[in-house]
Amino acid sequence: MKLSSKNGELMFKGIYFRLVATYLSLFMVIVLLISFFMGSIFYNEFTNQVEKELLNACVKTNELMSRYYNNEITREELSAWINAMAYISNLKIYILNPGSTVLHQAEESDPISMDEQIRQDILKVMEGETVERMTSITSNDDDNLAYVGIPLKYEDQISGVIMAFSPITEIEELYGEVIRIIGIILLIVILIGTIAILRVSIKISEPIIEISDYAKKIGKGEQVPDVEFERNDEIGMLASSFNEMKKEIAVSEQMRRDIVANVSHELRTPLTSIIGFIKGILDGVIPDEEHKKYLSIAYDEANRLKELTKDIVDVAKLESGNIELHKEKFDLNELTKEVYTEMEDLVKEKNLDFILEENAENIELDADKSRIRQVLINIINNSLKYTINGHIKIILDKQDNKASIIIEDTGIGIQKDKISYLFDKFYTANNYGDATTGAGLGLNIVKNIIDLHGGKINIDSVVGEGTTIKIII
Numbered sequence: 001m002k003l004s005s006k007n008g009e010l011m012f013k014g015i016y017f018r019l020v021a022t023y024l025s026l027f028m029v030i031v032l033l034i035s036f037f038m039g040s041i042f043y044n045e046f047t048n049q050v051e052k053e054l055l056n057a058c059v060k061t062n063e064l065m066s067r068y069y070n071n072e073i074t075r076e077e078l079s080a081w082i083n084a085m086a087y088i089s090n091l092k093i094y095i096l097n098p099g100s101t102v103l104h105q106a107e108e109s110d111p112i113s114m115d116e117q118i119r120q121d122i123l124k125v126m127e128g129e130t131v132e133r134m135t136s137i138t139s140n141d142d143d144n145l146a147y148v149g150i151p152l153k154y155e156d157q158i159s160g161v162i163m164a165f166s167p168i169t170e171i172e173e174l175y176g177e178v179i180r181i182i183g184i185i186l187l188i189v190i191l192i193g194t195i196a197i198l199r200v201s202i203k204i205s206e207p208i209i210e211i212s213d214y215a216k217k218i219g220k221g222e223q224v225p226d227v228e229f230e231r232n233d234e235i236g237m238l239a240s241s242f243n244e245m246k247k248e249i250a251v252s253e254q255m256r257r258d259i260v261a262n263v264s265h266e267l268r269t270p271l272t273s274i275i276g277f278i279k280g281i282l283d284g285v286i287p288d289e290e291h292k293k294y295l296s297i298a299y300d301e302a303n304r305l306k307e308l309t310k311d312i313v314d315v316a317k318l319e320s321g322n323i324e325l326h327k328e329k330f331d332l333n334e335l336t337k338e339v340y341t342e343m344e345d346l347v348k349e350k351n352l353d354f355i356l357e358e359n360a361e362n363i364e365l366d367a368d369k370s371r372i373r374q375v376l377i378n379i380i381n382n383s384l385k386y387t388i389n390g391h392i393k394i395i396l397d398k399q400d401n402k403a404s405i406i407i408e409d410t411g412i413g414i415q416k417d418k419i420s421y422l423f424d425k426f427y428t429a430n431n432y433g434d435a436t437t438g439a440g441l442g443l444n445i446v447k448n449i450i451d452l453h454g455g456k457i458n459i460d461s462v463v464g465e466g467t468t469i470k471i472i473i
C-alpha cells in the first residue's frame, strides 16, 4: 500500500510526530534524572574519599610532628616522611606555626597561596576547629584544589596548623567523560527509537489511511473491496467494523432503490388510468354519456393517489424517527366509537356485521390520539377490503394496566408463512387486481406507530376463516 494521498501523509505525520515527540521527551526526562542522581552520588562518593584521605594525611602529619618534638626523628626524617606521604597520595601538605610562618611546605618552590578563604580558615583552625573545603578553590597553577585543615596539637596544646591540599581536576574530567558517554547513549537510543517508532507508526497509519481512502470512495458512491487486516488489535476492530458498515450501507442502498422503484410503481398505476380516462374524453373516444362514469373513476383514483402520497410521507417520517408524538390523555372507548361511526356506512354497504364490544369502560390512554385513530382506520380498512361476508368486530379491554384492542374479521385470511412480512413496507399478501390491492403501507405505518408508543401488535390469521389483530398499548 502506498502512502499516496495528501490526507494520508498528514495523518501519518500526525501519528509519527506525536509518537516521536512523546517518546523523546519521556526519554530525555528519564536520562536527565538518571544522570543528575548518578552524578551527585558519584560526586559525593568521590569527595568523601578525598576528604578522608586529606584528613588521614593531616592526622599522620600530626603524629610525625609529635615524634619530631619528642626527638624520635630528625628534622630531615620528618620532611622525608611527609614528602613521601604527600607524593604517594598526590597531596600537598603544609605545616604553619601560629605566626603563619611555614614550618613545612610541599616543595620549596610551591608556597601556599593565601587567598582570603584560606586565611579565614587558618584562623578557625588555630582556634581548634577542623576545616574541610571540598568546593574547589583555584591555586596558583590553576588547578582546582580541595583542602582540609586541622590544628597541630602537641601535648594538648595547639601549636600550629596542618593543611593538606588535593587537586580535584580529575573528578571534573571524569564528570565530563560520564556526560559524554551519556550523550552518546542518548544519541544511539534516539536513533534506534526514531526508527522503531517510524515502523510502528507505519503499521498503525497504513490501515487507517487505507480505510479513510475507502471511506471517501464509499462517500462518492464507488464500490470498494473489504479492507483486510487480520489483526487482533484496535486496527483489526476498526477494519471489521468498517466492513460491517460497508455491508449495511450496501443493504440500505438496495432498500432505497427498492423503495424508489415501489413508490414510482404505486404512483404510476393510478396516474396512468386517470390520464387514460381524461385523454379518452378529450379525444372523443369515450362517448358523452359515459363521461360522468369515467370522471368519477378518475376522481376516486386521484383520491387514492392523495391517500397514497400521504402514506408514503408517513412511512418515510415514521421510519426516520423524524416524528413527534403529540401525546395526550384521552378515552379509548370514545375514540373507537367515533371511528366506528365513521366507518359504519362503508361496512354496512358490504353487508357485513360491524360489532363493537367494550369489555372495559373509560379506558384511558396517554398517546397521540390522531395516530391511534390512524391505526384503527388502517386495520379496519384492511378487514373491510379482505372480508366478503360475516363480520368485523372490535373488542376493547384492559389488560395489566394497559389497553387491549382486538380487531377480528371473518375474511379471506393470510397464509401463515406470509404473516411475518406483513409489517414490511410495500408488502402485500393477496392479489385481487387493482381495485383491492393496496400499496402495502398500511400495516407498516401501524407497526411503527405502535412501536413509537412502546406497544405490541400481533397478527393471527387462518386462510378462509379470518384474521385477528391484537394490540396492547
Ligand SMILES: Nc1ncnc2c1ncn2[C@@H]1O[C@H](COP(=O)(O)OP(=O)(O)OP(=O)(O)O)[C@@H](O)[C@H]1O
Residues within 6 Å of the ligand: 311, 378, 382, 383, 386, 409, 411, 412, 413, 414, 422, 427, 428, 429, 430, 431, 437, 438, 439, 440, 441, 442, 443, 444, 467
Ligand atoms: N384483515 C386482513 N385480511 C386478509 N389479509 C390482510 C388483512 N390485513 C392485511 N392483509 C394482507 O396484508 C397485506 C399488507 O397490508 P397493508 O395494510 O400493509 O397493505 P395494503 O392494505 O395492501 O395497502 P395499504 O394499506 O397501503 O393501502 C395486504 O396487502 C393483505 O394482503
Ligand SMILES: [Mg+2]
Residues within 6 Å of the ligand: 378, 381, 382, 438, 441, 442, 443
Ligand atoms: Mg391496508
